[in-house]
Amino acid sequence: MKRLYLASGSPRRRELLTQIGVPFCAVSADIDETPLAQESPSAYVERLARGKAEAGRGSVVSDEPFCVLGADTAVVLDGKILGKPVDQADACAMLMMLSGCEHEVLTAIAVLDGERCESRVVTSRVRFRDISREEAVAYWASGEPQDKAGGYGIQGLGAVFVAGLDGSYSAVVGLPLCETAELLGHFGIPCWQPRNAHQATF
């Protein structure tokens, strides 16, 4: 079986991949995340996921065949990409924009080996309840929004803002597990499968 490298510094992505029983090694994948002019959010996350997988491949030293998985998540409101907040004012402004309405979370995944690269974009819709400025300030002080797209974490304290989700919860957290398992399968990397449960020892 080919060894899998996860090109990510995100602890969430490591936890999610561990959750579906895939052995992997994490490598860093620092790339420029500036959107291109006129680039759609979907094209943007897909380009970054592929770019992270490519960057990850560059840091692997191996004589054996291997695959690299990269991913990127963006929060999108009315077609505008909200990245990670740079400071408290930025984070509060983002939450105020997201307050009381629905936004999209786009997560792209890309898997490559020595021959090809395949990618997918998963779109989810998240609805927020009304959020007061005081709540936004207090949320920033919790330390949670700092390293997260859109300035919130659905898996953490940010869950109290989430009135509804239509799509993939794991994709919002950073890695769409259903689609990731499927894509890895195309590269001969097995994840936990109900039909293989009697063989698996996780």
Ligand SMILES: Cc1cn([C@H]2C[C@H](O)[C@@H](COP(=O)(O)OP(=O)(O)OP(=O)(O)O)O2)c(=O)[nH]c1=O
């Ligand atoms: C919306 C949302 C995002 N996030 C996180 C997922 C991603 O880690 C991050 C989006 O930034 P990304 O640039 O996708 O990822 P990253 O910089 O954290 O990690 P790497 O590029 O090394 O893989 O926001 C949550 O943890 N919870 C959420 O609810």
